[in-house]
Amino acid sequence: MESTTLYALFFFFHLYLSGSSAMQHGKKTQHQPCKHLKFFFHDIIYNGKNAENATSAIVAAPEGSNRTILAPQNHFGNVVVFDDPITLDNNLHSIPVGRAQGMYLYDKKDTFYSWLGFTFLLNNTDHQGTINFIGADPILVKTRDISVVGGTGDFAMARGIATVMTDAFEGEVYFRLHVDIKLYECW
Template structure:
């Protein structure tokens, strides 16, 4: 199990202004190929957005793109539902990886 608490930025420049934090955990769940199960939140506290978006689901890491469920949210994202498409931007074995995320939220009311 790996616990994460990382900065969210809007591009690949490490000196970009942070817009929030990615907080949660993931479990490697297979021995023969890299797959993980994620449970995490994007916690925003910027002038544009306040609140969190919560995600959960399987992540087959070797696929170029993969979808994970948006299962809720708080603040500006109260009761959020949708899909987040994850793409691995960079990785160094099991030690470091950077994800690009495209989030599509749906109105549920």
Template sequence: MDTKTLMFFALFHLIFFLSPSINNALSTRKIRARKPYKSLVFYFHDIIYNGKNSHNATAAIVGAPAWGNKTILASQNLFGDLVVFDDPITVDNNLHSTPVGRAQGFYVYDKKDIFTAWLGFSFVFNSTEHKGSLNFAGADPLMNKTRDISVIGGTGDFFMTRGIATLMTDSFEGEVYFRLRTDIKLLFCFLYTTGGDGGSNLSYYHSATLAVVHYI
């Protein structure tokens, strides 16, 4: 054999014998979960209009299947109902507590055979502690005790944030009222700060390293 052929076979055998060790090392390596840089818990309260409660309803059916109507939620696991809501947000589970913002968006019941929904909504804050909004989207398998949806963005204090929100049904009364506990874990975001010279800085917070990078 010539020199090039010998070198090829030597390299081939080296890779062949080393590959199991590399694969084992990769398979046994643990993937560390990111720790959130910020955690928040809120409750939002949904009161669906049922034809008799227009004075305090915070949600309304705006779309229904052929066998349903816009006053009573449909049969077959509510499949086909589209509900728009403007719900109060509180920091505890008391409906009568002072709201810190509004949960605004919609949910649609999207399966006949399983009680489940798809959500798209925002938390719009108006308190002294938080300004701006958080945006959420994802599937909500309602029969599970806890469900995760994505935090897909935000404004103000939560500019361009990303994270996970864990939902839990904290209470419900028939098909008229329910209360959701929302446990929010933010993984990173950008924050505006004002410098001593009056200029604005844009800071990037990341949960993996807790590093802060400043942008002019």
């Protein structure tokens, strides 16, 4: 019986030591990202009049809705596909360093909320490859985190977090997102 108590005491002492080694000055240690990137992507929704400039289109809408106007009640039920330019600054007319391609769907009736699934395709002198993203986007929250779930090329099998911030929007036709990417698994 005493050896069982001794083993239990040793086990809890070991847990205490391993837990305290992860603490520094009362805070858990933070892993540092292996890559840190910042981009902007620009989305211009097709509204029936802007075909030359549009980079996205509503491909599904609630029954009876117009696919050139986002649905009422927080756009619930709209599905949008996009092929947006990615820039290093917030200027739509800057030279793109890649494309953001994917979709978002509005999936909540009582507030602006969407689900994102997209890829950054980068093909410039600094970066070659893709970064894949997926996650929920509570649009009205200032900063939101979505998962980086993989990639190719310079970003092969990358994993991390992308903090998304709405940088600008003009009505329901244009918005610009600032994406701050921190990769914690780099190969």
